[in-house]
Amino acid sequence: MKLLVTGGAGFIGSNYIHYMLGRYSDLSIINVDALTYAGNLHNLQSIDQSEQYRFVRADITDRAALEPLFAEGLDAVVHFAAESHVDRSIEQPEVFVRTNVLGTQTLLELARQYGTGKFVHVSTDEVYGTLGEEGLFSETTPLAPNSPYSASKAGSDLLVRAYHETYGLTVNITRCSNNYGPYQFPEKLIPRMLQQAMEDKPLPVYGDGLNIRDWLYVEDHCSAIDLVLRKGKSGEVYNIGGRNERTNLQVVRTILAELGKPESLITFVEDRLGHDRRYAIDADRIRNELGWTPKHDYESGIRETIRWYKANRQWLKDVRDGSYRAYYDTRYGSS
Numbered sequence: 231m232k233l234l235v236t237g238g239a240g241f242i243g244s245n246y247i248h249y250m251l252g253r254y255s256d257l258s259i260i261n262v263d264a265l266t267y268a269g270n271l272h273n274l275q276s277i278d279q280s281e282q283y284r285f286v287r288a289d290i291t292d293r294a295a296l297e298p299l300f301a302e303g304l305d306a307v308v309h310f311a312a313e314s315h316v317d318r319s320i321e322q323p324e325v326f327v328r329t330n331v332l333g334t335q336t337l338l339e340l341a342r343q344y345g346t347g348k349f350v351h352v353s354t355d356e357v358y359g360t361l362g363e364e365g366l367f368s369e370t371t372p373l374a375p376n377s378p379y380s381a382s383k384a385g386s387d388l389l390v391r392a393y394h395e396t397y398g399l400t401v402n403i404t405r406c407s408n409n410y411g412p413y414q415f416p417e418k419l420i421p422r423m424l425q426q427a428m429e430d431k432p433l434p435v436y437g438d439g440l441n442i443r444d445w446l447y448v449e450d451h452c453s454a455i456d457l458v459l460r461k462g463k464s465g466e467v468y469n470i471g472g473r474n475e476r477t478n479l480q481v482v483r484t485i486l487a488e489l490g491k492p493e494s495l496i497t498f499v500e501d502r503l504g505h506d507r508r509y510a511i512d513a514d515r516i517r518n519e520l521g522w523t524p525k526h527d528y529e530s531g532i533r534e535t536i537r538w539y540k541a542n543r544q545w546l547k548d549v550r551d552g553s554y555r556a557y558y559d560t561r562y563g564s565s
């Protein structure tokens with residue numbers, strides 16, 4: 231099977247490539263990534279000489295750069311590439327629309343023209359908006375995105391749906407809750423708080439810290455996407471989540487306790503604009519129809535993640551000082 235993975239140098243994409251190459255010897259992966267600030271090829275250093283793997287630096291809105299790859303003949307596309315950070319989308323919405331909406335449409339159009347097998351679109355629970363104290367997001371919950379990020383992801387979901395309905399493209403959409411684990415860029419809650427705590431710096435908690443997220447260890451997201459790729463019914467949406475609801479304060483306190491740091495490091499700061507209060511996922515469809523079960527509970531997953539960041543301080547340091555960006559030139563030559 232020849233698989234095109236977009237955004238494979240990012241957090242979930244790189245975990246997914248490791249997951250797939252570790253499992254399937256008859257698979258070849260082309261990783262297309264523009265290497266924005268969020269793309270880090272160090273994440274893939276251990277496999278980048280593998281005959282099963284090829285990296286192509288390209289922007290998903292650049293049709294001319296992508297076309298030769300589709301012309302080679304692809305069995306499937308797994309589409310992770312996106313602008314992914316809500317805070318950045320509030321500061322700079324345009325790039326979210328360009329990458330997430332136009333980039334997705336560019337890929338869909340090529341998949342249609344070249345008869346690519348299946349198109350798996352990796353989306354998010356944030357397209358459903360926010361929940362009150364009760365209830366869960368199911369696949370039939372109406373889309374009600376609240377941030378420019380989630381609105382752009384909802385727009386891309388609708389384009390995927392339209393390419394299925396109009397042109398009969400074989401597609402799946404996955405909507406997962408908050409991921410955590412190795413290689414997550416330290417702009418997101420868990421790695422940001424870990425980094426601050428390890429350096430005895432203040433941990434900035436937005437608002438009252440009582441917003442709830444439903445956490446899933448990244449490897450469990452990868453196994454779900456693998457199942458959807460192989461067994462998902464075309465046109466279906468699959469929610470993914472492990473029912474691990476925690477307030478942000480609970481998450482931060484666990485990190486401090488595991489690191490043996492004082493709670494006095496917690497600093498309440500101005501709230502995020504349009505801050506969604508609660509996310510929680512009903513994942514019954516993927517569990518019952520495809521047989522997915524997450525392997526990591528939250529307590530062991532968070533401990534494993536803390537161990538990883540403690541053991542990989544150099545990875546964090548390279549991200550912080552920007553030296554991770556030099557890897558492409560070192561490995562592939564300057565461009």
Ligand code: NAD
Nearest residue numbers: 237239240241242264265266268269289290311312314409
């Ligand atoms: P990330 O920001 O860590 O990685 C995104 C990757 O996409 C980077 O490697 C970046 O270089 C690449 N990219 C960005 N713009 C590009 C462009 N125009 N062309 C080519 N490549 C480009 O993101 P992530 O957290 O790994 O998320 C991956 C996907 O999963 C996203 O689509 C996101 O919406 C979705 N998702 C994330 C989470 C989460 O908790 N992180 C949860 C559910 C769904």
Ligand code: DAU
Nearest residue numbers: 314315316354355356407408417418419434435436441478
């Ligand atoms: O639900 C899935 C989504 O999860 C993905 O689609 C997004 O790509 C991903 O970034 C994530 O979005 P969130 O906005 O939930 O994640 P973030 O890590 O930015 O924030 C998690 C919660 O922590 C949120 O309530 C805001 C809060 N927060 C975040 C940061 C970075 C803080 O209180 N302080 C912080 O410094």
